[in-house]
Amino acid sequence: MNLVHIENLTVRHGGLTALHGVNLDLRAGEIVTVVGPNGSGKSTLLKSIIGALKPTSGKVNRKPGLRIGYVPQKLHIDPTLPLTVRRFLSLPKRVSNSQAAEALEQAGAGHLDKQQMNSLSGGQFQRVLLARALLCKPELLILDEATQGLDQPGSAAFYQQIEDVRRNLGCGVLMVSHELHVVMAASDRVICMNGHICCEGEPEHVATAPEYRALFGTGTQGALALYRHEHNHSHDQGCDHDNHLRDAAAE
């Protein structure tokens, strides 16, 4: 059974149509990435899935009792609120010390448990958010531009962590990102949005689709290939240009 089944979803707020006619199914064990320009309805889609926004029409069906691990785009913690990492992990459900330690380890944020949330660096903060999302043993992990503010090696490492989590937990992953090249390469399926779903499919398919190119231009394709190369360590002919780029980036 699908984790989430979305049928003909339309969401309006404040007289504006943020989303229209969206059909989408999310399955266990699949990493799905949503890309699209600002204001294309990506966050609206995520908010509809977690139930924070009600559909104007259409439906969003979640598997009954679906456990969602949610990593928000940014989390502002008021300076008047003292909050250790350990305490944060016990929200909303109290977890044992060993569970907390395990989740931090899984998210690559071990040994941070005694720190105050507001004293963490950007990368540490995102990893702690991920650790908290893992603690509910999510069937669906949702990340909303989770690598905002991370540098490129940082976000590449973060997405590597997501792949590990998917492999270990077998959960479905839905993420929104601006970092097209890194994200697309880490995904099984890419959904390109602009108020509706323009095109979707495997990363290679979407990257060459005319709808995608109309939105993002052709520039990202080289970067995508570049990333693939780093991953597969394949050096076939005709990619000298990309390899050259990679070397330049590494310097």
Next chain:
Amino acid sequence: MSLLDNFLARAALAGIGVSLAAAPLGCFVIWRRMAYFGDATAHAAILGVALSLAFSTSIFAGVLVVSLVIALLITQLSGRGYAMDTLLGVLAHSALAFGLVAVSFLQGIRIDLTGYLFGDILAVGKTDLAVIWASAVLVLVLLSWRWSALMTATLNPDLAHAAGIDPRREQLVLTVALALVVAVAIKVVGALLIGALLIIPAASARALAPTPERMALVATGLAMTAALAGLQASYSFDTPTGPTIVCVAAALFAVTNLGVSIRAAFRKRTAP
């Protein structure tokens, strides 16, 4: 002679009761940046006083109903084109003004308005005490029952949604608790200073606590200290009790913050 026959003992118990409810609630008020919200609800309480005198109902009931209505009105109107502080400024001061005007219409009843603006803790009767403690216990039960959900919703509404918590329901819990605290605190510190009782102990506790729970506990301790020391001071120096309690709370705020700064500076100096 029982303890409750002594007016000072009743005043002390009233102060402790209100502190028990106001301090932890005050923590949420500052975490959620609702400080002005608390003030608005409290100022509206004067309208509640006027209405309950006009209809000869209990002051507690009148204030509770009006505070609740104003708080719910603010919640409903927020996010409809006006910034929250503008909305609160309009509603709080209008409610206070309407309350003051309404009181002037009450002919044949001579009331001492200062008693409601600044509180009259020394006049707390046994029934008042019962109402204060019942409300305090109710607020504490409400807060501890919803604690985890409240914390999650306070951090981030979307985080709450994803965990199956409705942030609006949690907001309602806080609104009801706030109206209850306002309705009982008006007797102790008065409508104009209720905000102080909510915010100052919580703000003082911030510097001393590593977790939200610890902050709520420390705030409660500080609020009780302020209530008892303020009562004592007002008795010794013959000053108005409500404002004296708030003065002690403010002094505690200064002391805790100064203490923390000095300790930090000292650590910096002795650090290798």
